[in-house]
Amino acid sequence: MGGMVRYLRLWAAFFRNCITREMEYRGHFFMQFMIDMAWYAVQIALFEVIYLSTNSVAGMTHEEMIVFLGAMFVIDAINMIFFSHNFWMFPGLIARGELDFYIIKPVSTFFMSFTRFPNIASWLNLAVGVSVLVYGLLEANIAPSMGEWAMFLLLAVCGNAIMLAMQAMVASVAVFLVQAEGIQMIFHTLYQFSIRPDAIYGHLFRRILLYFFPLALIVSVPSRALLGTLTPEMALWNIAASIIIFYLATRFFTWSLKHYSGASA
Numbered sequence: 001m002g003g004m005v006r007y008l009r010l011w012a013a014f015f016r017n018c019i020t021r022e023m024e025y026r027g028h029f030f031m032q033f034m035i036d037m038a039w040y041a042v043q044i045a046l047f048e049v050i051y052l053s054t055n056s057v058a059g060m061t062h063e064e065m066i067v068f069l070g071a072m073f074v075i076d077a078i079n080m081i082f083f084s085h086n087f088w089m090f091p092g093l094i095a096r097g098e099l100d101f102y103i104i105k106p107v108s109t110f111f112m113s114f115t116r117f118p119n120i121a122s123w124l125n126l127a128v129g130v131s132v133l134v135y136g137l138l139e140a141n142i143a144p145s146m147g148e149w150a151m152f153l154l155l156a157v158c159g160n161a162i163m164l165a166m167q168a169m170v171a172s173v174a175v176f177l178v179q180a181e182g183i184q185m186i187f188h189t190l191y192q193f194s195i196r197p198d199a200i201y202g203h204l205f206r207r208i209l210l211y212f213f214p215l216a217l218i219v220s221v222p223s224r225a226l227l228g229t230l231t232p233e234m235a236l237w238n239i240a241a242s243i244i245i246f247y248l249a250t251r252f253f254t255w256s257l258k259h260y261s262g263a264s265a
Helices: 002-024 026-050 062-095 099-103 109-115 122-139 146-177 181-194 203-212 220-227 232-257
Strands: none
Touching: 002 109, 026 062, 026 122, 062 099, 062 109, 062 122, 062 146, 062 181, 062 220, 099 109, 109 146, 109 232, 146 181, 146 220, 146 232, 220 232
């Protein structure tokens, strides 16, 4: 318990430091927010156009799709707040030798590497995501029970654990390649495909995204908890997969650091 409190206090210090930095560059802060809002608008507009020609996509009505998009925005915003910025910065830490300073700290290098720079602007994204989610639920006349909300939050945490694990695995490759921006972009592109409703894909690709490269578990499964279509088997698989993949990712990350030569190499 003491160790957890220590890490929470450390993250709070990171958060305060990042707020101070962002307030010095308010234009950059709001530009980040507007860029993300543009991405959200594109996602909504895409399905608005699709629903002009059909009443159902992946078995979801227009209102249910808004619920799905709201869940997607919420889960994506959580990752952006805590981890995403650090993921994109990681190859630069290696190239400049700054990872040395993370390794010598008396805390987990994994924790330092993926939580050091919270994205303050993404708290606004989270507020927008929650607003879209609530609006969708009202439009679809869906009133999730407390148990369904609890399951959604649990699976959202599991989804973010899977996302962080995948990001950590990709970042670990940068230890060997140094310049890993290309691999990051490939991963990001696949992530963009995986956060669509999994039912829109063919049987083979859908199974890959659910079981073999399970990025579809990040959004598709948690959203089912609110839409009332979640099965116990899929909920258990989401939880189990998050534990397994996160464990493997931390082990792979730790192993990759043994091959890090440092700034003096």
